[in-house]
Amino acid sequence: MQQNQTATKEQLTYAALLNKGMKLGLLMLVVSFLLYMSGVLVPHVPVDKLPEYWGLSVHKFLEVSNIHPGWTWVGMISKGDFLNFVGISFLAGVTILCYVRIIPILFGKGDKVFAVIGILEVLVLALAASGLLKTGGH
């Protein structure tokens, strides 16, 4: 009881959403991987061919496996390997949801500086998640 007194309302709200999101994301990750391994959904890259690919640089891998980076995996979700990205992306997106959830609380408390920091963080994470930032080859 005494422990909870030190955590603010926005902190507890963030924690509650993070807790639910993390558990859901991990569940999605495990289920999708089991489906992938079971072979129920045919993967884009056959699992027995993976040793030929996983030693390649990512740029070479994308080239030889004919995979387009970014959000194109959404259109290939019926493939066993790409189904895993549902859980992976959800886990990587939970933090954005938590920020979005507490920004109104911060504004409501008149904590404008931290609300703006929260908005900036959402923009940074959204930019990273957008797929707009591409890297050169090596």
Place this chain on the structure above:
Amino acid sequence: MVCAKGARFAVFVILIAVALICLSGFALGAEEVAASAVQKSSLPWWAWPLILFVVTFLLGIVAVLGGVGGGVLFVPIIGGFFPFHLDFVRGAGLMVALAGALAAGPGLLKKGLADLRLAFPVALIASSCAIVGAMIGLALPTNVVQTALGATILGIVAIMFMAKKSDYPEVPKADALSTALRINGIYYEATTGQTINWKIHRTPQGLATFIVIGVMAGMFGLGAGWANVPVLNLMMGAPLKVSVATSKFLLSITDTSAAWIYINNGAVLPMIAVPSVIGVMLGSIVGVRILTRTKPSAVRHIVITMLLFAGARALLKGLGIWT
């Protein structure tokens, strides 16, 4: 007696981990690891994910016992001794560090140990710079990243050896920036029953340091607890428990931004990332259970030795000396 048994068990786990890592390296064959673009081994395809799962499970135990994050052990060890390209290892390393931070975050926030006000400004800088680091890491030649990774791991070993920790650093006066941002707090110290009031200083210097930490976290996929804690604790003056907890929570934000860059550039391979995440998380759960029965200092020395070995391996591999 119980402690001795626990220590023996911890050493046993670590020895198995080391044996498996060495076996995986030998199974592949040194020549095959070298310049070959398409690496093949005599093992069936499923053996590698299985070995990866077992090794990451053991790494999860060792990481908890040694008081380090999973990512900092994962990247140099898996990158150094498995047939996977460093791009995919770093992508998986970020997912490992991210999943661990997401799992720990809610509890730390609820207890008031991780502090949102301390984390927010730091996270904004570190996560922005982690994007830059991730893009640099994916653009640079592998041998350059491998060499820099080795040097970084050896630097981390030096930090672990030398950095002192302070439970309650003396902060005579909060600086202007932290005062303006109201970065201070109260937490309940369960071991003493005291309520600890804390504030920080040297905030501009601390925030500037997180530019470098963010870039390195994104570039190497290591997580960054090894750097976060000394900066928050020794430089900025946050109590040790607040520093450790806020650092762990920070990783959930910093690694999110870097992870997206790796995901969107194709550097997260589910067959490597998912067994690693599950392995490390299950290992962490077991590690927490046996933590009370082990001698932390003894395990920490073994972890440092493992990092020293893995760092030297990464450095020499990057320089083309030990391929």
